Structure formats: C-alpha cells, structure tokens
Amino acid sequence: xxxxxxxxxxxxxxxxxxxxxxxxxxxxxxxxxxxxxxxxxxxxxxxxxxxxxxxxxxxxxxxxxxxxxxxxxxxxxxxxxxxxxxxxxxxxxxxxxxxxxxxxxxxxxxxxxxxxxxxxxxxxxxxxxxxxxxxxxxxxxxxxxxxxxxxxxxxxxxxxxxxxxxxxxxxxxxxxxxxxxxxxxxxxxxxxxxxxxxxxxxxxxxxxxxxxxxxxxxxxxxxxxxxxxxxxxxxxxxxxxxxxxxxxxxxxxxxxxxxxxxxxxxxxxxxxxxxxxxxxxxxxxxxxxxxxxxxxxxxxxxxxxxxxxxxxxxx
Amino acid sequence: xxxxxxxxxxxxxxxxxxxxxxxxxxxxxxxxxxxxxxxxxxxxxxxxxxxxxxxxxxxxxxxxxxxxxxxxxxxxxxxxxxxxxxxxxxxxxxxxxxxxxxxxxxxxxxxxxxxxxxxxxxxxxxxxxxxxxxxxxxxxxxxx
Numbered sequence: 001x002x003x004x005x006x007x008x009x010x011x012x013x014x015x016x017x018x019x020x021x022x023x024x025x026x027x028x029x030x031x032x033x034x035x036x037x038x039x040x041x042x043x044x045x046x047x048x049x050x051x052x053x054x055x056x057x058x059x060x061x062x063x064x065x066x067x068x069x070x071x072x073x074x075x076x077x078x079x080x081x082x083x084x085x086x087x088x089x090x091x092x093x094x095x096x097x098x099x100x101x102x103x104x105x106x107x108x109x110x111x112x113x114x115x116x117x118x119x120x121x122x123x124x125x126x127x128x129x130x131x132x133x134x135x136x137x138x139x140x141x142x143x144x145x146x147x148x149x150x151x152x153x154x155x156x157x158x159x160x161x162x163x164x165x166x167x168x169x170x171x172x173x174x175x176x177x178x179x180x181x182x183x184x185x186x187x188x189x190x191x192x193x194x195x196x197x198x199x200x201x202x203x204x205x206x207x208x209x210x211x212x213x214x215x216x217x218x219x220x221x222x223x224x225x226x227x228x229x230x231x232x233x234x235x236x237x238x239x240x241x242x243x244x245x246x247x248x249x250x251x252x253x254x255x256x257x258x259x260x261x262x263x264x265x266x267x268x269x270x271x272x273x274x275x276x277x278x279x280x281x282x283x284x285x286x287x288x289x290x291x292x293x294x295x296x297x298x299x300x301x302x303x304x305x306x307x308x309x310x311x312x313x314x315x
Numbered sequence: 316x317x318x319x320x321x322x323x324x325x326x327x328x329x330x331x332x333x334x335x336x337x338x339x340x341x342x343x344x345x346x347x348x349x350x351x352x353x354x355x356x357x358x359x360x361x362x363x364x365x366x367x368x369x370x371x372x373x374x375x376x377x378x379x380x381x382x383x384x385x386x387x388x389x390x391x392x393x394x395x396x397x398x399x400x401x402x403x404x405x406x407x408x409x410x411x412x413x414x415x416x417x418x419x420x421x422x423x424x425x426x427x428x429x430x431x432x433x434x435x436x437x438x439x440x441x442x443x444x445x446x447x448x449x450x451x452x453x454x455x456x457x458x459x
Contacts, residue, residue, distance in 0.1 A: 108407045115406060145407065162457075169457050170380045193353050193458060196345070200366055202359050202399065205407030211357055211368070223345060241456060243359070251359035253456035285459055302404045304340060312343040312410055313403040 032076045033083050036062045040096025042103075048144045051137040052092065054130065055120050056110070059086035062093035069127070082121065089297060101206075104148065108205040109298050111141045116301040150207035152243040152251060162244055162254035165283060183289040184269075186261050186278035192237040198222065199310045202243070202251070209253060212310045213237045218264075227306040229274060234264035236308060256283060260295075262308065272296035273307055340403045346414040347395050355379045355392075356456040358449070359399075366411055367396040369453050379455040388424030392450040393417060396439070415439045420450045 038061075044052070058064050059082055070079045090098070090106050098106070113119040114133045125132045133141075179188045198214040214222060218234035221227050237259060244254030258281045266274035277295035279288040299307040352370035356379070359366050372391040377383050400412035416439040421432045433447055 108405075112405050112407070116404065142406065149407070165457055166454065170382070170455075188459070190459070196349060197354060197368060200357055200368055200397070200411045201402065202361075202366060202409040203407065204409065209357060209359060211354060222342065225342060227342075239456075239458060249360075249362065251361070253356060256457035256459065259459055280459070283457065283459060305342070305404070309402070309404050310410060311403075312400075312412060313340040314343050 032066055032070055033080050035064055038062050038093040040094050042092045042095035047140050051140050055133050059083045060092055111145055112301045118300045149204045152207055152245050154245045158244055158254055165255055180280050180285045180287055182278035182287040184276050184292055186263050186276050188280055188285055199312050201310055207243050208240050209243050211239045230264045230306045232264050232266055236262040275307055352393055356453050364399045365396050366399050367394055369394050386422055386429045388422055390422040392420040394450055416441055418446050420447055
C-alpha cells in the first residue's frame, strides 16, 4: 500500500466521519412534525381500531411515531409533507370535528383505498412492512362496515320531502336564466339529458341511488376501450338521489341531493390527474367548491379505469 | 460507506411510488342504446337483485311530469332491467350488470281508444302486468 493511497483513504474516512456526524446532529435536532393533543379520538370496536392504529395512525393521527431514518435530511421533509397532507384529509385524533356523514363516508373510503392498494402509501409500507393491511385486517374492516350499512326502509317524512320537491319542480319548472359554475370553471350542463346513460348504482354505504351519463366523447371512449387516459373533452355526469322505499318494497329516487361532474382536460386539471371535479347541491344547484380535491383523492382507487369509478365490469 | 448506501437506499424507497395492485377488470359492453329516449326514473329491486331504468319519449315524459291530464297515443316507454352486481372499485356499492330484459310499451290510438302495446326483448321472468302498470304510472325523478 503506497503512502499516497493511505493518505487518500484517510481523507475519505475523515470526510465520511464528518458527514455522518453532521447528519446525526441534524437528525437529533430535527422536528419532523409536532404531535398536537388528541382532542376527539375515533370510537370503534377494539379489533377495528387495532387495524387502523397499525396501518394508518402514523400519518392520520396526532400519535405519529417516527423512526431515526424519518429524521434524516430529505426523508424528514417527505415525511412532513405526507403526514401534513394525511392529517388534513382526516385525523383520527380529531375525529369529532367531522360531521356524521363525513365520518361515515371516510370509513368506507378508507376500506376502498386499502383494498385498491392505494393505502397505506407503498413508499411507507416499504419501510414499515408491518403496516400493510393483511387479508384478516381487511376482513375485520369489511365486517365492521357491514354493520353500518344504510338499510332503507319506508319513511313517510322522506316521502313527503321528495313529493314536495317533485311538485315544486313540475309546477314551476322554467329553464334557468343562468347556469351555475363551480370555482374551477365547470358549468352545469343541462344537455346531459340527451347523453347516454353510463351506469346506475345503488349505494349501501350512504343510502343513495345514482344515474351516470357519458357525453359523446366519453361514450365513444368507453365503447372503444380507450380510457387510459380518457380523451380530452370527456364529461361524466352523476345524479344523486336519496333512496325512497315504496309501498311495494321497490326503491325509487327520492329527494334529489346533488349533481356531480367529471370533466377531462389534461392540461387545465393536471393537478388532479387531468380530471376537473364539480358538485352542485340541492335543486338550487349551489356549487360545493370544497369537493374537487376530495374527489380527486378518493378517485385514486379507480386508477385502473382512468380514475372513473362507475363503469360496469365483467367477471 | 455502508451507512451511506443504506441511507441512499432509504431515500430511493421513500421517493418511489409504486401503484396499488388491483384485480384486472374488463369493461362490460353497452347492451342498450336509448335511441333518443330520455330517462324518466330508475328503480331498485333488492329482493330480485335487479335494477331498472325507465326511458320515455317526449309524450311519455309529459305524462310522467303530470303535464297531460289524459293519456295520448304515441307515448313510448322502455324499461331496461339489469342484474345488480358488486361494484369492482367500491365496496358498499352495487352497479348495473348484465341486461336481462328490455320491455317496451307503446300507447296507440285505435278506433277512438288508447291501446297499450307491449313487447319484450331478452325474455326473462317478467311480470308483464306489473311492468305495464309501472311504466304507465311511474312519476319522473327530479332531474336538474
């Protein structure tokens, strides 16, 4: 071994020691994210909660447990970004801040995101393999959801509300003077009535029924199987009603709740995977401008069909 | 050096974003084209595991919205019934599956009387009288 080589080796070792020491000091002094107090913990059966604690709590609660490698440079900022985003979406430690409807919707969304392999994030489970939800864990979640299904029953009040809405509609119907527009520029399109029906659904999770329409561009994309990605100009419209049980036991559309849009423009809506989302509530068609980001997040579970959920499939 | 390699590996793992693993699905072809008719309403029958969509022409539509006080010849209704099936992407939802029958009701003016003419495609276990009764008396769902 030459003297020169020994000197080079020494320099490398010194630099490595300096680098490791620096990283260690930075890591010790790094606060990735603070854990705020638990103010309104979710209440669930113990086995269900155990699954969520094991797989979701590190990001979706104020009880985040970090490892040494989460504090390293770059890793710390990635962890901070993911946890901040996760807590904003929902936080098990502040669950009581959500309305019962929001809580219910999120529980079903959680299951479906896990079932689709979208959650926990693969980048997280790569380092925390124990956080992956096992088939047994999925089964525990599914069995719990089955206990909170909305089972529609005949309800005279709901029938009255639906009838009152219907009578106002048929007696005072007039074309609107101007069409409502959402904050992201999507306008209500009454011409959807002339489009083909894409599908119909019956929701057991929230007691609604829906009819979906596809405009000619979207209809053609479905027929030709060109939906990954969907062509620009595709529009999908979803009408949502409360289920109403009739005297015969059949279920028909009751009170109209909202109309929802997916509009394809890969450039304009690139932040939400090329789809613009809009929702107009009640017969007044009031834009719900908070929905687009929530819609985009949930629609990840339908990544196989270009983020569109309601397509009928074959076995 | 080993630490550096381990660290770089961890960063790579953090930055990688593998997509979820879904069961491969195949889209169902459209089996029904509305040929210009519009949806009047929809119906779920959980006992038989079916869901139906009722379409109509403008005369049928006017009746379903209470605009006409008597029946008129020319009303056309189509009742498309599907098997319900589990939604491939959303546990907690059922979606229309295979079409099992398409029933058509036309009201025709014959010798001063309105005569219902009923036809059926994909003959299934249809309760013809119940279907005619439903098509003739369904009220429109609220469509904005």
